Amino acid sequence: MAARLLIALVSALALVGGGYWWGHTATDNAWQAKHAKALEAEHAETAKETKRADQAAANYLTEHLDQEDRYAALNATYQDLRRRVPLVVPGPVVVVTRSESPGPDSPGPDERSAPATAVDSSPVLTLAAVRMWNGALTGIDQAAGSCGPAGPAESTDAACAQGAGITLDDAWANHAANAKACADDRQRYQHLIDFLNGK
Secondary structure, rough: OHHHHHHHHHHHHHHHHHHHHHHHHHHHHHHHHHHHHHHHHHHHHHHHHHHHHHHHHHHHHHHHHHHHHHHHHHHHHHHHHHHHHOEEEEOOOEEOOOOOOOOOOOOOOOOOOOOOOOOOOOEEEEEEHHHHHHHHHHHHOOOOOOOOOOOOHHHHHHHHOOEEEHHHHHHHHHHHHHEEEEHHHHHHHHHHHHHOOOO
């Protein structure tokens, strides 16, 4: 009887050990399969993001090269325009006349109006300067008033040499506003870059 008991005990232990070994192996296999699936998904996601990043970089480089070409063409056009047309011309001379209508106390018909007085005016930008300024901001050569890229050079030059009515003070105020807008954009982009870099 003791022998049977011993055989039964050894058999039970063998069954428990075998079951444990089988369960452990099955658990290991399931974990390995789950881990392999997770790695495969991670590799697929990495490959997808790498492809997206490569496409974004290629798009940026293409657009950057296009922009460089556009600005080079603009620069050549504007350098040629600058050789032919001034960027600043004297502003219109304002003439102030003083005239008094004869009243009851006036000495008589011999009274004459006071002489005209010329008031100095600030220099103004030409339409060529405005066209170049706007093109530098936008990257596109567009007409400013009657000063446009189309048409024969002679008629274009005459139109482009006309004063635009924008003084140097006006131009400086516009430049300061544009510079501030650029500084604001740079600050926002730097904060975004720092955020994306985890700083």
